Amino acid sequence: MTLYYERMWPTPWIFVITALVIPASILVFLPINPLAGYITAGVLYVGIVLFLSLTSPIISVTHETLRAGQAAIPVEFTGETRSFLAGEAVLERGVHLDARAWLVIRGWISPVVKVTVTDPADPVPYWLLSSRHPDRLEAALAEAKTGAPADR
Known part of the structure; x- marks a missing residue:
């Protein structure tokens, strides 16, 4: 039975800050092709959000084990x-x-x-x-x- 479970999700402001990749990508690609800029911006932002979400570590406590990230130790x-x-x-x-x-x-x-x-x-x-x-x-x-x- 799990006594404690916490996933360390990034706070909303992290996602807001990483959204700055959108205008940066658009500005870089604007002289070449605006559509390429919009597509690159979307792909980069979605990739960053997925990376931050999937790599958020978990802390859990059961009657036998404390787990934190990739490690576990008997209680x-x-x-x-x-x-x-x-x-x-x-x-x-x-x-x-x-x-x-x-x-x-x-x-x-x-x-x-x-x-x-x-x-x-x-x-x-x-x-x-x-x-x-x-x-x-x-x-x-x-x-x-x-x-x-x-x-x-």
Whole structure:
């Protein structure tokens, strides 16, 4: 049973910004062939939207496993979890970051959750995960570890 599921979709402003490829393509092709510009603009924008959508990582928690992006770890090897918001999140993604950490972060999602790895054979000290709902992610991990529903 899935206790937590989040797909890190890009925010709407990312799609607005990438829409700037439309006028840029039209301007490039306008002297050659306006129709080619419109077609290229449409194809490029659709391609960008598809790429952003299909490559959005997923974070999920079950009673057995924490999955983040391409990696998975048994819940029994997760330790303390702590969420960081605003300025603290910037510090965790920046100056406090350990180069060995497993990262699934996106710039358009500010809060992060730090999950300590307790497996002595794993060289990764912790996972740092972007989450729009850090409190729910922490609660799901606590529930997975204890087997009892956590206060949400």
